[in-house]
Amino acid sequence: MKDNIPLLRRVVDDVASSCVELRRRIHRRPELSNQEVATTAAIAEFLAERGIEARVRRSGVGALTDVGTGSRRVAFRADLDALPIQEATGAPYASEIPGRMHACGHDVHAAIAAGIALTLQHLDLPGSARFIFQHAEEAPPGGAFDLVDEGALEGVEAILAFHVDPSLEVGRVGLRSGAITSSSDRFEITVEGPGGHTARPHETVDTIYAASLITTQLPALLHRLVDSRKPMALVFGQIHGGSADNVIPARVEISGTARALDRELWEELPALVDRLVADIVAPTGAKAVLHYQRGIAPVINSAMVVAEVEFAVVNALGPQAVAVTEPSLGAEDFALYLDKVPGALVRLGVALPDRRALHSSTFDIDESSIKTGILVGAASLLRMMGRHWRS
Numbered sequence: 001m002k003d004n005i006p007l008l009r010r011v012v013d014d015v016a017s018s019c020v021e022l023r024r025r026i027h028r029r030p031e032l033s034n035q036e037v038a039t040t041a042a043i044a045e046f047l048a049e050r051g052i053e054a055r056v057r058r059s060g061v062g063a064l065t066d067v068g069t070g071s072r073r074v075a076f077r078a079d080l081d082a083l084p085i086q087e088a089t090g091a092p093y094a095s096e097i098p099g100r101m102h103a104c105g106h107d108v109h110a111a112i113a114a115g116i117a118l119t120l121q122h123l124d125l126p127g128s129a130r131f132i133f134q135h136a137e138e139a140p141p142g143g144a145f146d147l148v149d150e151g152a153l154e155g156v157e158a159i160l161a162f163h164v165d166p167s168l169e170v171g172r173v174g175l176r177s178g179a180i181t182s183s184s185d186r187f188e189i190t191v192e193g194p195g196g197h198t199a200r201p202h203e204t205v206d207t208i209y210a211a212s213l214i215t216t217q218l219p220a221l222l223h224r225l226v227d228s229r230k231p232m233a234l235v236f237g238q239i240h241g242g243s244a245d246n247v248i249p250a251r252v253e254i255s256g257t258a259r260a261l262d263r264e265l266w267e268e269l270p271a272l273v274d275r276l277v278a279d280i281v282a283p284t285g286a287k288a289v290l291h292y293q294r295g296i297a298p299v300i301n302s303a304m305v306v307a308e309v310e311f312a313v314v315n316a317l318g319p320q321a322v323a324v325t326e327p328s329l330g331a332e333d334f335a336l337y338l339d340k341v342p343g344a345l346v347r348l349g350v351a352l353p354d355r356r357a358l359h360s361s362t363f364d365i366d367e368s369s370i371k372t373g374i375l376v377g378a379a380s381l382l383r384m385m386g387r388h389w390r391s
Helices: 002-028 037-048 106-121 144-149 207-225 263-284 303-317 334-340 368-385
Strands: 063-067 073-079 128-134 156-165 173-175 178-181 184-192 232-241 251-260 287-296 299-301 322-324 343-349
Touching: 002 037, 002 106, 002 303, 002 368, 037 063, 037 106, 063 106, 073 106, 073 334, 073 368, 106 128, 106 156, 106 368, 128 144, 128 368, 144 334, 156 303, 156 334, 156 368, 173 303, 184 207, 184 263, 207 232, 207 251, 207 263, 232 263, 251 263, 263 287, 299 303, 299 334, 299 343, 303 322, 303 343, 303 368, 334 343, 343 368
Parallel strands: 073 128, 073 156, 156 343, 173 322
Antiparallel strands: 063 128, 173 343, 178 299, 184 251, 184 287, 232 251
């Protein structure tokens, strides 16, 4: 691998500027989840002009493309969708669509994936690489479910994905074995009673009070019952109930998300939350019904894949480029791919001097990180192609 780095650098140097332009093209015309028709078409056109055919899904959103013919197939996933945020960067390539912007770096991921494909096209490969341009990562349960069902992982032995990290300097790559992002489930709890007058709560069931007990006691009880070495968070985002100051409502609705980094805990949470909700409201006389929607599993990086990526990063950029990254309670539907094959989600340093936050109206990147991403991605996939992943 080390002997191939000079060649790899020369090829990456040739393709990087066009990938920056592709990123800007996608950034100017952001599309929301399940609407990424023009984004998909732009990527397919970019690749076709350079001799790589992309297979666009029937819906027009999302595409697959393969480079190489070797039997050892690895994959790279790039997401495509933007967010419903009004851009305030003032960049010359800023979003031209009101109320939409690429505030999570998916335009960068797509451009890097295209660049890796172009780079590998010029090399003698020990295997083959599949590039998955995925729609709807931001819309639970995520476009990964569609693509896996349609056979995107057919023949794939291992998979890699990047996520931009605005807290990490350009030229550094954040690696972590094990859990790197959490699960994300949604739930709604309806609290019901006969309703009544606020002057006589003793004659009815105080649903507002019962709901408030759930919002305060449920998170606290979970943190007493769950092993403190297993980070998790249950947080409420909405509470609705009542229409008059002097009326106890017959129904209150509260909802939120539950997140966990541990796979076993994620599987246990629905039953645990249901039991605790029932125990909390029992003394009040209220009826509480939990509607729990299982969402995305935690992303659990394969230690073997991380080791291959680390080897590639050190050879391509030097040991100083490797950063140990912390886990996040954000969620990623990349987890579904890792249920099928070993893989890793890797954090790519893109920081600007003022460290702009993901999902903010001012989010942007240092575009020199695109070249770094192409180099690291190509080097990593080459390493992964050279290894037997199946027993």
